[in-house]
Amino acid sequence: xxxxxxxxxxxxxxxxxxxxxxxxxxxxxxxxxxxxxxxxxxxxxxxxxxxxxxxxxxxxxxxxxxxxxxxxxxxxxxxxxxxxxxxxxxxxxxxxxxxxxxxxxxxxxxxxxxxxxxxxxxxxxxxxxxxxxxxxxxxxxxxxxxxxxxxxxxxxxxxxxxxxxxxxxxxxxxxxxxxxxxxxxxxxxxxxx
Amino acid sequence: xxxxxxxxxxxxxxxxxxxxxxxxxxxxxxxxxxxxxxxxxxxxxxxxxxxxxxxxxxxxxxxxxxxxxxxxxxxxxxxxxxxxxxxxxxxxxxxxxxxxxxxxxxxxxxxxxxxxxxxxxxxxxxxxxxxxxxxxxxxxxxxxxxxxxxxxxxxxxxxxxxxxxxxxxxxxxxxxxxxxxxxxxxxxxxxxxxxxxxxxxxxxxxxxxxxxxxxxxxxxxxxx
Numbered sequence: 001x002x003x004x005x006x007x008x009x010x011x012x013x014x015x016x017x018x019x020x021x022x023x024x025x026x027x028x029x030x031x032x033x034x035x036x037x038x039x040x041x042x043x044x045x046x047x048x049x050x051x052x053x054x055x056x057x058x059x060x061x062x063x064x065x066x067x068x069x070x071x072x073x074x075x076x077x078x079x080x081x082x083x084x085x086x087x088x089x090x091x092x093x094x095x096x097x098x099x100x101x102x103x104x105x106x107x108x109x110x111x112x113x114x115x116x117x118x119x120x121x122x123x124x125x126x127x128x129x130x131x132x133x134x135x136x137x138x139x140x141x142x143x144x145x146x147x148x149x150x151x152x153x154x155x156x157x158x159x160x161x162x163x164x165x166x167x168x169x170x171x172x173x174x175x176x177x178x179x180x181x182x183x184x185x186x187x188x189x190x191x192x193x
Numbered sequence: 194x195x196x197x198x199x200x201x202x203x204x205x206x207x208x209x210x211x212x213x214x215x216x217x218x219x220x221x222x223x224x225x226x227x228x229x230x231x232x233x234x235x236x237x238x239x240x241x242x243x244x245x246x247x248x249x250x251x252x253x254x255x256x257x258x259x260x261x262x263x264x265x266x267x268x269x270x271x272x273x274x275x276x277x278x279x280x281x282x283x284x285x286x287x288x289x290x291x292x293x294x295x296x297x298x299x300x301x302x303x304x305x306x307x308x309x310x311x312x313x314x315x316x317x318x319x320x321x322x323x324x325x326x327x328x329x330x331x332x333x334x335x336x337x338x339x340x341x342x343x344x345x346x347x348x349x350x351x352x353x354x355x356x357x358x359x360x361x362x363x364x365x366x367x368x369x370x371x372x373x374x375x376x377x378x379x380x381x382x383x384x385x386x387x388x389x390x391x392x393x394x395x396x397x398x399x400x401x402x403x404x405x406x407x408x409x410x411x412x413x414x415x416x417x
């Protein structure tokens with residue numbers, strides 16, 4: 001139990017998907033101009049990461065490893081993820097049309113969010129059990145959402161600050177992200193998982 | 194016609210640089226630039242994938258229907274990535290082990306997909322090949338640059354281990370710029386990636402200003 005909790009904390013905070021592993025930076029820069037969009041994107045991506053990691057785990061165990069098809073991993077995983085994204089899109093359209101409106105173009109783009117593929121590939125390389133894999137995927141995704149919301153909050157304040165013209169927009173955002181990454185490095189004392 | 198190709202080359206390498214102007218493909222840009230050698234290796238792998246997939250998409254552009262084009266593009270890129278992945282595992286194993294996870298992740302790099310959508314899907318095969326190749330080389334240039342800055346500041350070397358990864362003739366590239374104990378460790382840790390990339394985007398803007406061009410205030414997000 002304790003190990004599982006440490007594993008989840010490690011996945012969410014210490015080895016944060018965005019700030020330590022550098023996955024999903026496009027959405028990190030793209031949809032964090034407002035907190036509510038960032039939170040919605042975080043929720044949708046959490047859902048996709050968890051569902052597709054579970055599906056990819058099954059594909060890896062019962063299809064790729066069973067038949068020695070390891071070289072097809074990239075192609076099959078991206079197909080599974082694309083289907084999971086399509087499924088999420090349908091669910092969100094039914095459950096919350098307003099969120100669907102807000103996320104707009106970014107929903108289909110979760111397919112090319114490397115956080116999703118990255119977490120699935122990490123799991124495939126670490127040979128975890130199904131429960132551990134699901135929890136790891138969920139914790140990673142939760143860490144992703146957390147950083148998205150924090151960064152959106154920072155950028156909302158940043159929009160009001162007077163930034164030198166050369167630094168306006170992406171460059172200052174990168175520098176703020178660097179400071180945030182420095183803050184998150186403080187978590188590395190918690191565990192070594 | 195030759196001037197067209199000149200524009201494509203200039204756009205890809207510098208004017209419209211994938212990383213420094215369009216801010217696409219950020220994940221490998223940050224993760225794989227702890228040293229100039231890693232950046233170079235990652236960039237070249239991406240360039241190979243981009244050239245091959247742009248060529249294929251342009252070749253088959255009349256057969257790919259508008260509605261399913263994105264899945265088809267992704268599959269073409271995924272196949273090319275698998276080829277590069279297997280080839281590097283076979284012939285450049287040391288480099289392959291360093292780049293690890295990020296070779297398969299070229300699939301979800303926005304830059305190849307953005308170029309397929311914006312250029313290759315509407316052009317003849319040969320210009321598409323040139324565009325893919327030089328956009329990829331521009332990506333390589335940016336990654337090597339970021340890697341070089343981080344490596345010099347972080348560990349004081351430049352192109353360390355280049356001979357291990359690219360072969361013995363490249364031994365001469367390995368340099369030591371600063372004494373070993375002068376490195377700022379933070380530069381090769383994650384925060385350094387963000388800081389150096391941000392500052393290099395500013396440098397690119399300075400060059401653009403000097404050339405009398407408008408600076409781009411926002412990146413082209415992965416709106417493939």
